[in-house]
Amino acid sequence: MTLHASNTKATGSSQAPSLEILPAERGQARRQFLHLPWSLYNRDPTWVPPLVLERKEHLSPRNPYFRHADVRIWVARRAGRPVGRISAQVDRLHLERYDDATGFFGLLEAQDDPEVFRALFATAEGWLREQGMRRVRGPFNFSINEECGLLVEGFDTPAVIMMGHAPPYYAKRVAEQGYDPVQDLLAYRIHTDFTAPPALGRLADRVAPRVKLRPMNRRNFQADLAIIRDIFEDAWSGNWGFIPFTDEEFTALGKNLKLLVPADFVRIAEVDGEPAAMMVVFPNLNEAIRDLNGRLFPLGWLKLLWRLKVRGLKTGRVPLMGVRKRFQNSRLGAVLALMMITSLQPAVRRRGMEEAEMSWILESNKGMRSIIESIGGWPYKRYRIYEKNLN
Known part of the structure; x- marks a missing residue:
């Protein structure tokens, strides 16, 4: 597994600290990547905090997903404080099966700020282009056999094991980046x-x-x-x-x-x-x-x-x-x-x-x-x- 990327900065307004997008493979950036959801969901009574130990394992070289995929992760910060995160993946098994030059994004979390979403997606998409991808699909955390899809209905109940949660504004912010729905997944109770x-x-x-x-x-x-x-x-x-x-x-x-x-x-x-x-x-x-x-x-x-x-x-x-x-x-x-x-x-x-x-x-x-x-x-x-x- 390799987790690295170049540092990217997005200029904010004159009244707000500049936004920076950093690779989150180690150190403080890695810790901020892992713990960001706690600051975003601290007032959401339906959010279930994941086990930090399990999330660390998910990102570690021991995760067998990394045997067939290349992954990059980034954290967005203002004045040193984390405000967003994203991953980008190229799955060689997917490419062997479909030969469609499609990469993926995932692990998306961010404040309700258009600039943050724009910078995160620009960074992930830029890396995927460098890998020769012509299409991006997501969210996948990391694969279709794990958590996938963005919650767009059913925000009033907690997510169950290996299913995701998200605030209602995520769908609008993703669409603003030029993304179209390609598939809907239903959870039945x-x-x-x-x-x-x-x-x-x-x-x-x-x-x-x-x-x-x-x-x-x-x-x-x-x-x-x-x-x-x-x-x-x-x-x-x-x-x-x-x-x-x-x-x-x-x-x-x-x-x-x-x-x-x-x-x-x-x-x-x-x-x-x-x-x-x-x-x-x-x-x-x-x-x-x-x-x-x-x-x-x-x-x-x-x-x-x-x-x-x-x-x-x-x-x-x-x-x-x-x-x-x-x-x-x-x-x-x-x-x-x-x-x-x-x-x-x-x-x-x-x-x-x-x-x-x-x-x-x-x-x-x-x-x-x-x-x-x-x-x-x-x-x-x-x-x-x-x-x-x-x-």
Whole structure:
């Protein structure tokens, strides 16, 4: 991983200190980059402070994303005080798959100041042009398999694990830089005491002899993890912007899954003895860390452990769900999705989970949206991905 860039200055008005854009790879600039959200969101009751330790790890060379991507990060300052930040990424896996000369921006945070946004984007776009990119897309923090999209609806509730939060003014400021919406992602909320529609229930009864549903087998964890990955990559391979996980990335995901997710929060569906679909529910870590102010020490880790392992959490998220392509757009595919959802219902309710978020769902994915809405789910947040041609 390399994180560096040249120093850039933007001249402010005669009454305001000049704005400077600095690379944030080390020292004070790096610390300001990491801690900027605390000053921006200190009056936002719905913001969940991330764990500083986790954010440092996200930017460290240990993040497997950096094996296939070049990243630059910058912080904007006035009179030494941080007022904004941004990243720019060139993902070689994306370029190999799509050959579209597209780079990305992310980790965007800034005061409601047009000059700050203009300077941040000019810096990120300038670096991407130097790398030969002809288009920029974002936000991605850093990849499509992590936090992505800018929150544009649903500001009144906290974000769940691995989903972003933003003030309402961000959308306007991004559009002012010449960015157009290219894709909307929806987050659905559902109460766990839902009732399955009778028609789909009857279809499930018909196919039940062919379908076996089982939880993850922790004694055979690596084999089941490989099944989940294989189904995910097959199910999502035709989706907009899809990039497969690398071995290192999925290994890291597997470690989190093993640490945070009970075995009965995972479902693998087999059709005629062959793995055909999977679904994973993550406990909503954001619920557990919301009052820790980003710190695990000295006592934050004890609170987190107790909340996860003893008290349990009332909310969760479905970040991984997929049905193999050959079953998609068929009744059996819809029934498999419903059967996985309903088979997980007793497990999550037994552990006290009252609500779950299913995210993200492409707005154009009518089939999955219809299934979720049929059991009472409703879209309560909208995230937007933007794009701009670099002339």
